[in-house]
Amino acid sequence: MSAERKDLRFPKTLLEPIRHVLESRDLGVGVDDLLAHLGIDRARFDDPAFSLDGDAFIALHHWLRERTGGRILFKDWLSAYSATSIGFAGLAALSSLSARDALDVGIRYAPLLVPGMEVQLVEGPRTSRLVITLAIDFSGLNRSLLEFTAGIINIVSRDTMGEDIPRTIHFRHACPVDREGRSRLAEYRDAYGCEVLFNSDFDGFSGDSRYLAHKTRSPNEATSQLARTLLDSEMQAHMAARTFASFVRSELLQMARAGKFPTLEAFADRINHSPRNLARKLAKEDASFKQLANEVWYKLARELLATTSLTVDQVAHRTGFTSGNAFSRAFKALAGDTPLQWRREQAKVALPPADRPFRA
Secondary structure (H helix, E strand, O other): OHHHHHHOOEEHHHHHHHHHHHHHOOOOOOHHHHHHHHOOOHHHHHOOOOEEOHHHHHHHHHHHHHHHOOOOOHHHHHHOOOOHHHOHHHHHHHOOOEHHHHHHHHHHOHHHHOOOEEEEEEOOOOEEEEEEEEOOOOHHHHHHHHHHHHHHHHHHHHHHHOOOOOOEEEOOOOOOEOOOOOEOHHHHHHHHOOEEEOOOOOOEEEEEHHHHHOEOOOOOHHHHHHHHHHHHHHHHHHHHHOOHHHHHHHHHHHHHHOOOOOOHHHHHHHOOOOHHHHHHHHHOOOOOHHHHHHHHHHHHHHHHHHHOOOOHHHHHHHOOOOOHHHHHHHHHHHHOOOHHHHHHHHHHOOOOHHHOOOOO
């Protein structure tokens, strides 16, 4: 997964609040220490266009946990963020006309806001969900990054809509505990300022669907359109910077979630390439169509096994297999466990120390 993480770019707008926290606390460590650890020149960091790739962002996270030693609470990290601190996306959300429009900013520009995450609005007649999904595996930091992402979205939502709109934050993983084994649920509720449910059936937010039509606190259509235009330019540059293999993987995943699993020939035709040219371009990046297709169905299979109650045969069908037996054999070859064994293990996994938020 490291190659995928290398394609990510965590913008400086996400890093500036971290600098603010380090510089405002007497921790004995500062930004220069962090940059030295990452091998980054200060002049390069001071460039507004500076960004970190996914592997460097993980290294930053580990360094923060080790060097701050639990002296900064999760709430304190989040308090450094606001809608304005995350750049044009925050401005676009603040000036949106309605809550639905503001949420659309997070959905459309998620790769710029929190790289490696996908956001989807699922509207219901009474209750709607904003579902957050990890698009890339961050290994031991998956849960921490989900909690962090939920925190940023929650802050932007509060700044945009105010405190009065009720919301609930959901996580599929169990509630973290402190060193004495006590639940940290109260800490999370305090940090987010709303109800938090662990062991839920999805990661994200839920709320009354009626609030989607509510006006934002500072609607300004001209400002919102200008901010979105700038964000569209950033998105184009972001897409252009991706490797070809990353593009193919993303397209295959999007198709898989729509129930489509193309052959090499069909996919090549879809993106206006010959099969030979497609294979050659992937080979230059030490990748192959078969490898990427396997990554996609395996990722989708794990999502379905972990977040739904679908049977193995149903998961097999949703991931492009013709039979449950064929799916189980292929899954075990990659995971080391059968789908049912893997699902049982996921259900009872406790939160490991390395997977906690910034506070140790």
